[in-house]
Amino acid sequence: MSHDDHVTLESRDLTKTYHSTDPPTQVINGIDMSVRKGEFLVVMGASGSGKSTLLYSISGMDRPTSGNVFLEGRDLTSLSDTEMSRVRLTRMGFIFQQAYFLNNLNIRDNILLPALKAAPKERETAIARVDALLERFGIAHVGRHGITQVSGGQLQRASICRALACEPSILFADEPTGALNSSMTIEVMDALTDVHREGTTLVMVTHDPACAARADRVIYLRDGLLVDGRELGTWSEEQAMQREDALLAWLRKMGF
Numbered sequence: 001m002s003h004d005d006h007v008t009l010e011s012r013d014l015t016k017t018y019h020s021t022d023p024p025t026q027v028i029n030g031i032d033m034s035v036r037k038g039e040f041l042v043v044m045g046a047s048g049s050g051k052s053t054l055l056y057s058i059s060g061m062d063r064p065t066s067g068n069v070f071l072e073g074r075d076l077t078s079l080s081d082t083e084m085s086r087v088r089l090t091r092m093g094f095i096f097q098q099a100y101f102l103n104n105l106n107i108r109d110n111i112l113l114p115a116l117k118a119a120p121k122e123r124e125t126a127i128a129r130v131d132a133l134l135e136r137f138g139i140a141h142v143g144r145h146g147i148t149q150v151s152g153g154q155l156q157r158a159s160i161c162r163a164l165a166c167e168p169s170i171l172f173a174d175e176p177t178g179a180l181n182s183s184m185t186i187e188v189m190d191a192l193t194d195v196h197r198e199g200t201t202l203v204m205v206t207h208d209p210a211c212a213a214r215a216d217r218v219i220y221l222r223d224g225l226l227v228d229g230r231e232l233g234t235w236s237e238e239q240a241m242q243r244e245d246a247l248l249a250w251l252r253k254m255g256f
């Protein structure tokens with residue numbers, strides 16, 4: 001099949017219906033979207049508009065009801081569960097509102113775990129990579145701490161390290177700052193901006209316009225449909241306020 005080299009991830013006529021409810025809940029109603037290689041894309045929309053469901057459907061965390069999802073031209077919907085798990089582990093990184101770390105492991109071991117699982121024979125390489133990540137994101141000094149002994153911002157930076165530990169080509173983040181105060185939010189957004197600048201493709205759901213203003217492009221969901229999108233171009237600290245103001249005006253027009 002033909003495939004645009006600049007496109008990393010693509011969905012075609014994606015739908016998702018939850019059959020656990022009566023009547024079934026149709027949440028995603030036919031979404032065509034694409035993410036360019038190296039792009040920082042933000043997904044916005046009211047609560048319940050289907051943002052998380054879309055993220056889970058395009059990242060293979062959940063299977064869509066119909067339609068296709070292509071990662072670098074490969075149809076993820078045709079993969080078995082085992083193949084899909086492998087793709088998630090080795091090609092994708094995930095960050096959620098909560099860290100979902102194991103209580104009985106320290107921060108460093110939590111980050112190391114998926115890297116060792118992905119490549120058990122390359123233990124030394126994984127350890128060196130994880131230690132470099134801890135250093136880079138300023139949490140090396142809390143690597144041996146338990147997960148309840150660090151701040152929320154440090155824990156989310158640890159989530160970013162874990163997501164990067166297997167050197168993914170694409171990172172998915174669902175409200176990564178949703179549980180953080182404003183200074184921790186900036187801390188985590190600075191880290192994500194850095195990850196994006198380094199070349200990692202990033203797809204992030206957020207309801208915070210200040211966070212969304214960091215993106216290259218924002219798309220807007222309403223009732224499981226993609227209603228509009230806006231190119232913002234490359235973020236810079238100096239233009240942060242103007243970008244946020246322009247984005248807010250656009251969001252208000254859509255009833256956000």
Ligand SMILES: Nc1ncnc2c1ncn2[C@@H]1O[C@H](COP(=O)(O)OP(=O)(O)O)[C@@H](O)[C@H]1O
Binds near residue numbers: 018052
């Ligand atoms: N597992 C599920 N079973 C049934 N309905 C669900 C499930 N997950 C989400 N929904 C429903 O789908 C809609 C969209 O949810 P979600 O994708 O979480 O929206 P958002 O992230 O934009 O807030 C909501 O009405 C929600 O109640």
Ligand SMILES: [Mg+2]
Binds near residue numbers: 051052053
């Ligand atoms: Mg959500």
